[in-house]
Amino acid sequence: MKKILLFAVALAFSLTSNAQEKKSKTYKQHKSAETGRYVTKKEAKEKPSTTYSTNRKRSKN
Template sequence: MKKILLLAVALAFSSTSIAQEKKSKTYKQHKSAESGRYVTKKEAKEKPSTTYSVTRKKKQ
């Protein structure tokens, strides 16, 4: 009985730790409408009216 309970607890713990390690498959790029170049997130926050964000898929 103790072995079954221990196995169930170990299985539950391992499944939650695997779920937490899942990484995002996308990222955001910010582009300036004025210059046409890609800018940092900080620069995009400074001038939100002249920048736009594009969501990209990560290459695996």
């Protein structure tokens, strides 16, 4: 009986840990061509002609 219960708990734990969403290895960073500063996604959408986006790698922290 204990083996069946232990197996069920281990199975449930493994399914929930695998179901968690992993972060992507990259993220987008937006920079303004006018000012040279980094801007938010909202600001980049407001002025798409003067901003550019690059994919950056995430640090391993």
